[in-house]
Amino acid sequence: MIRLIRRIVRKLLTDRLSPQSEQLVVRAVYYVCILILMVSVLNEFGFKLSALLGAAGVFGLAIGFASQTSVSNIISGIFLISEKPFVIGDAVQIGTTIGVIETIDLLSIKLKTFDGRYVRVPNETMIKTEVINITRYPIRRANISISVSYKEDLTKVLAVLADIASKEPLALSDPEPLLHVDSFADSGININYGVWTNKESVMLLKNALMLSIKERFDQENIEIPYPHVKLITEGEINS
Known part of the structure; x- marks a missing residue:
């Protein structure tokens, strides 16, 4: 069912949003559907929603400090989507890493380097680091x-x-x-x-x-120079 919903959403968004925005919306819909499904299953087993919310509040407070980085990455991802410094398929340089953008997610982007390596870069890093879009112009x-x-x-x-x-x-x-x-x-x-x-x-x-x-x-007999080393013997120095 969830896969069917994802296909429908993707079909509705095709040609209406940029590839990265479409990908972000589809993933958000997917996670919302998972959440609704989990709540429905728990409800069938007799778990009350109020108890779940109370437990979620305590659990959320416990992991709140640990989730600061994730929240920062999500906010940074929203800025990247709105600013559009690059799109899926662009070749970019981030520090010493050069690769083609494959996905732009809520928390990170994924690159494939030209020698076939997989690189994950957090969105927060993308905001704070100089990013060179190699293929932005024709x-x-x-x-x-x-x-x-x-x-x-x-x-x-x-x-x-x-x-x-x-x-x-x-x-x-x-x-x-x-x-x-x-x-x-x-x-x-x-x-x-x-x-x-x-x-x-x-x-x-x-x-x-x-x-x-x-x-x-x-x-054309044009010389390309290279460093030369001249060895001087002790006899030449003394002479």
Whole structure:
């Protein structure tokens, strides 16, 4: 019976609420039905409702302090549902954890990481922690930090990088790629290289760009610097 009620409620709410709001309402209806069923069964066995309420009051007082965290999570969940910083199916970063949101419940959200791990994050943590919605917008920029030798012609290097972006099928021409000389490091000159693509293709684009950069730099004899260590013998020091 309860499953039937859940199906009816879900059918009525389809296309009327967001997936996370629908999920929350369906779960709330489920718990209310369970409560009503329990009260009905106890009533059939002769338990009086007044006695149950009295016992529930004493029991509730005993666990009141322990339930503060749960209440905080429920309130935080309501704020998350109303604010909608993310929806089911979004990829988010919470601290060092990155994953796709599978469910948004009264107490927590559940993530599936890209390497197949299950992560539960309390709603209160979501409110207090910076959450990065990776897939909120339809396009994203794949960012790559590149270092070239001091002897290289930067105009030529930037032209090669622009050409790589223009020939990459996954890359978008609008917005234009980012080509920015960032800093002078110990071993070389650092360049920020960013190319826009559809949000689903960020990792594929970054991989393709890395392969193309290595291939083109080899063809154009553009040196990618790396740390060098020079060993000096005792004889060289004394000479």
